[in-house]
Amino acid sequence: MGAVKTKRMPRAVREQQMLDAAVRTFGQRGYMAASMDEIAELAGVSKPLVYLYLNSKEDLFTACIRREAKALTEAVRAGTRPGLPADRQLWSGLTAFFTHTARYPDGWAVLHLQARTHGEVFAAEAAAMREEIVAFVTQLILAAARDAHRDPDLPEREVAGLAEALVGAAESLADWANATSGVTARQSAATLMNFAWAGLGDLMAGRRWSPPDDDGGAAGAQAGATSPAT
Template sequence: MPRAVRERQMLDAAVEVFARRGYRAASMDEIAEVAGASKPLVYLYLNSKEELFSACIRREAEALILAVREGVDPGAPADRRLWNGLRGFFAHTAAHPDGWAVLHCQARTHGEPFALEVAALRQELVDVVTQLIVATAAENGCDAPLPWQEASGLAHALVGAAESLAGWTNGRTDVAPAERDTAETLMNFAWAGLDNLMNGRRWAPARP
């Protein structure tokens, strides 16, 4: 079997076991068994449990970023690009719940270097969404240019909401909502706020 195919099988097995057991409880014996490979072969290809976990994080992160970027049609209006990006995110996390569990739950709870790798993924998502928010404001005739810092803050909030919704959806024991419905829920929430900003309707606390 070609090495690339065998490594993919090992990573698939590792993602499944890490998602189910957690990083500490997962064993290389079980990963090898699920992959249909010998334990020495897993070590030969992927060196150690820590390096295997890092490889899983990188692969799942790259796949998620690709799904979001591919969903964003550069020729579409800004609101459609944001909508399609959200749909790409929720479709991918729904289709790959084990990968999402590794990224969102397991990697964040074990400190460096795993948490740093997930933080880099999150920042890349935030950068994509920030650009979409700035473009949305510009294309829809925002009364004043939206400062990059404010757009970045909104992007952090939107990405955090998307992560929370994906975790909520994948963790449900009843019938989970379709990815389109989840994306529409968040799009409606975000778009109402962006529409107010673009038309100069900013919320402010009442003065005493």
């Protein structure tokens, strides 16, 4: 690849320009509708150069997913400050998340909409990032539970479920915020804190919500369900 003519600009820089153009095009027009001509033009390079560097539309899309996934997970990790009280950690992590998704709406669309809509290979790339974020959130919740000295009351399985709920809520809110004009990252983070933290907060403090005992009827739990607290 050393023979590639780079015209003043190093390959790495030019490649990032191509990825910038691709993320914008895929995010705004969708994977199917996006054309390599359009991406090359937006990047200010020839189409053959895009193919030379990134190989195919599929590989270019995969490179976009990986770059955007890395940027998002790094933003969340950098934004979450260890050592703070649990609610402050969650607030700073959520603020970092929504700030990033608001600032890079095309990147978020690539990760959360396009990557999951165009086949299992791309979906698996996005799922790998999601698993990393769920694992990170699980550790945060476990740490918060330890701080609250409530370990025995919060079984590992419930923590895993809480982390899934939190990540799903954040994803859904980010989609909505980016589609709704005038919603700021701070507002989204505050909405999720209002929704989730007092809930998690009550849980950490041992104040569980208790299901009623008399709801075995039409809407009741399925046969064989055990106590929700176990």
